[in-house]
Amino acid sequence: MEEALSQKMNEFMSVIDQVKKYRALLSALPDIAIIMCLALVGVFAAKVWYNLSLIFYIPIFGISTILPFLFVAGGLVAAVFWGYRKMKKVKLGEWKHALNDDAPGAIKLLQSINWEETFKDIRYAKLGFWLYGILRTAIAWLITYSIIMVVAQYLNRVIYLNVNLQLVALFSLALVLALSVNDFKKRFDQIGRLDALLWELRWFDNELRRNPFQT
Amino acid sequence: MNSGETLSKPDLYVLARVIKTLKEKNRLNKTALATVTGLSYDRLVKYLNWMQSKGFIQYDLNDDVVLTKLGSETYDQLVKWILEHIGRVRFQKI
Numbered sequence: 001m002e003e004a005l006s007q008k009m010n011e012f013m014s015v016i017d018q019v020k021k022y023r024a025l026l027s028a029l030p031d032i033a034i035i036m037c038l039a040l041v042g043v044f045a046a047k048v049w050y051n052l053s054l055i056f057y058i059p060i061f062g063i064s065t066i067l068p069f070l071f072v073a074g075g076l077v078a079a080v081f082w083g084y085r086k087m088k089k090v091k092l093g094e095w096k097h098a099l100n101d102d103a104p105g106a107i108k109l110l111q112s113i114n115w116e117e118t119f120k121d122i123r124y125a126k127l128g129f130w131l132y133g134i135l136r137t138a139i140a141w142l143i144t145y146s147i148i149m150v151v152a153q154y155l156n157r158v159i160y161l162n163v164n165l166q167l168v169a170l171f172s173l174a175l176v177l178a179l180s181v182n183d184f185k186k187r188f189d190q191i192g193r194l195d196a197l198l199w200e201l202r203w204f205d206n207e208l209r210r211n212p213f214q215t
Numbered sequence: 216m217n218s219g220e221t222l223s224k225p226d227l228y229v230l231a232r233v234i235k236t237l238k239e240k241n242r243l244n245k246t247a248l249a250t251v252t253g254l255s256y257d258r259l260v261k262y263l264n265w266m267q268s269k270g271f272i273q274y275d276l277n278d279d280v281v282l283t284k285l286g287s288e289t290y291d292q293l294v295k296w297i298l299e300h301i302g303r304v305r306f307q308k309i
Contacts, residue, residue, distance in 0.1 A: 001294050008301045103294045104231035110297070111228055200304040207300050 002102040009099055009106040015197065016118060017092045017113055022128030023121045028086040029131060032079040043068040069146070076139055083135065100182020113207040122198045126191050133187045144172040225265055227293075229254065233262055234290040237272065237282035244279050 046067035052058065098105040145168060152163035232252045237243065243251065249259040263280060266272045271286030 001291070001298060003300070005298045008298065012301060012304070101232075102235070103290075103297070104228055104235055105230050106297060106301075107293075108228045111226075197304075204300055204304050205225055 005106050007056055007105055009109060010096075013093075013095045016113070016121075019092075019118070019121050019125045019194070020090050020092070021087045022125035022132065024086045024090045024128075025083050025132055026124050026128035028083045031082050031086075032131075032135075035079045035082060036075050039071045039078075042071030042075070046071060057063065065172045073142055073146075076135075076142055080139060082134055083132075110208060115201065118201065119198060122194055122201075126194050129190055129194075133180075133184065136183070137176060140176045140180065141173050144176050145169060148172050227261060229258075230266070231290065231293065233259070233266065234271065234282060234286055237280060238287060238290065242275060242279040242281045244277070257261055288296055 048170065050068075095109050098109050101108070146166050148171065149165075150159070151167060155161040229252070233248065233254075236248060236251050240251070245251065245259060245263065248263075249256045253257065254262070263272060266286065267274075268282055269285075269289075271289060272280050273283055275281050
């Protein structure tokens with residue numbers, strides 16, 4: 001019975017750890033927003049530079065065409081790296097040694113959980129899920145767009161096929177969204193599970209407070 | 216500190232540790248029990264007084280602490296209670 005309790009507690013604490021990770025990702029949101037804003041400023045600056053080069057006849061050797069793309073790609077990579085770094089910083093599994101103590105260890109862990117903080121983390125983790133999904137989609141879009149652009153440029157050289165950039169962007173976005181349907185569905189289910197977990201934990205917290213062994 | 220004081224609200228974790236130790240070692244003197252459970256002697260005595268008043272432990276002729284059947288059953292009940300409640304919470308992988 002004590003082993004079963006340790007196993008259940010292990011599962012429970014692992015879920016709490018995962019919640020903490022997504023919560024950390026959400027806390028990186030302001031940094032990610034700043035990184036993306038800087039990338040957009042870079043794109044804007046590249047455009048201004050391109051226009052100035054036309055006015056003042058400055059040779060730019062075609063760099064202006066890939067510069068905005070580099071800024072967007074760099075911004076996305078930096079944003080993902082930053083989010084990943086924040087998630088990696090979360091200390092996980094610190095509770096594991098307590099479970100060596102079997103039932104008393106499980107009791108200690110249950111007593112040490114800050115339930116209100118955990119409920120708050122779960123609420124924020126739900127937003128973290130969406131942020132993670134959006135970032136993933138944005139990166140997939142960028143990669144798809146790059147691949148299609150390379151193919152389009154090749155076609156342009158070989159059969160003089162002129163491809164509209166906006167159309168490529170829209171097509172790649174539609175393609176990524178169509179391929180991400182399952183991921184979105186999974187993400188939606190996960191949020192449902194988090195909601196269920198929140199309610200179950202509220203109930204458990206209530207039961208723990210009025211357990212018959214306290215007095 | 217007065218060792219004869221009784222506890223108003225015992226810590227569930229400490230109770231579980233004392234009972235688990237007694238279940239494993241069968242009988243122990245207070246000093247050894249305090250060492251094994253990592254409690255100060257005075258604090259342990261408070262807990263033992265409380266547990267004795269509830270009938271969870273008793274002392275043998277050598278003044279060693281012995282877990283009663285009620286104490287053992289209560290501990291099992293506690294573990295069962297937590298397992299039942301924890302088991303009812305659904306922990307699907309996120």
